[in-house]
Amino acid sequence: EIVMTQSPATLSVSPGERATLSCRANQSVSSNLAWYQQEPGQAPRLLIYDASTRATGIPARFSGSGSGTEFTLSISSLQSEDFKVYYCQQYNTWPLTFGGGSRVEI
Amino acid sequence: QMQLQESGPGLVKPSETLTLTCSVSGFSITSGYYWGWIRQSPGKGLEWIGSIFHSGRTYYNASLKSRVSISVDTSKNHFSLNLTSVTAADTASYYCARHNIRRWFDPWGQGTPVTVSS
Numbered sequence: 001e002i003v004m005t006q007s008p009a010t011l012s013v014s015p016g017e018r019a020t021l022s023c024r025a026n027q028s029v030s031s032n033l034a035w036y037q038q039e040p041g042q043a044p045r046l047l048i049y050d051a052s053t054r055a056t057g058i059p060a061r062f063s064g065s066g067s068g069t070e071f072t073l074s075i076s077s078l079q080s081e082d083f084k085v086y087y088c089q090q091y092n093t094w095p096l097t098f099g100g101g102s103r104v105e106i
Numbered sequence: 107q108m109q110l111q112e113s114g115p116g117l118v119k120p121s122e123t124l125t126l127t128c129s130v131s132g133f134s135i136t137s138g139y140y141w142g143w144i145r146q147s148p149g150k151g152l153e154w155i156g157s158i159f160h161s162g163r164t165y166y167n168a169s170l171k172s173r174v175s176i177s178v179d180t181s182k183n184h185f186s187l188n189l190t191s192v193t194a195a196d197t198a199s200y201y202c203a204r205h206n207i208r209r210w211f212d213p214w215g216q217g218t219p220v221t222v223s224s
Contacts, residue, residue, distance in 0.1 A: 001168075034210035043201055043214035044152070055212060087152055091209035095167040096142075098152040 002027055002090050006099035013104065015078050021102045023071040023088035031067045032092035038085045038101075047086075048073065078104070108133040110202050110215035117221050118196075124189040124222075128202030128215055135183045136160040140205045143176060143187045145198040146217075153198075157205065158185055192222045 003026040013019050023033065031051040036044035046055040048064035051071060061076040075082055083106055088099040114126035128141065135141065142157035156166040158176045166174050170189070178185040189196060199219045203211035 032208070036211075043203075043217050044211070045214070046210060046212040049208070049210040049212075089152070089210065091205075094165055095169075096154040096157075096209055098154070100151045 004099035006102045010103045019075040021073045025069045028068045029090040029092035034089045035073045036087045112215045112218040124192050126187045129184045141185045144201045147198040197222045
């Protein structure tokens with residue numbers, strides 16, 4: 001199975017700053033990568049699919065990039081509601097696999 | 107507005123079978139999408155369990171395949187997860203979600219916590 005590794009595990013930033021999260025696959029997943037946001041105790045919410053396409057209703061401050069094995073999720077100016085956990089998921093190959101998550105904290 | 111809602115027992119004894127149901131509202135389960143189960147152990151990340159198409163075609167994570175079955179009931183617009191021989195390692199929040207043929211998940215149900223304990 002494809003192993004997804006996210007870094008950092010925790011990112012400490014201030015509101016208004018930029019956050020950059022990394023997701024790495026142990027083999028190429030082309031652009032078949034999604035990002036999700038999760039608040040503790042809540043279901044994940046789709047942010048990005050196809051590595052860089054924002055899902056419906058997702059603010060423009062969220063952007064995704066990358067292909068192959070290296071991917072990045074950027075949040076250009078952190079709002080208070082953005083301090084949550086972010087997961088990447090590859091859907092290039094069964095089984096579908098997720099990264100371990102990155103927590104963005106104040 | 108489309109919604110998914112998981113239901114099932116919050117507590118299951120070791121070695122028993124866990125059965126969860128995901129009820130879909132506001133959208134027909136036969137409308138060309140896939141329906142999946144994902145779980146999240148306490149403090150851990152997300153693990154895909156398996157998916158089903160309305161025709162009954164299933165896809166399972168090999169790590170659980172010997173214990174998992176997913177079924178769909180189109181008349182009730184819901185699909186179900188059976189996980190046999192559960193152990194404490196199966197304690198998790200279980201989510202159902204929709205995905206298309208491209209296989210990203212959207213939307214998700216709110217999740218249901220399941221504890222395996224005697």
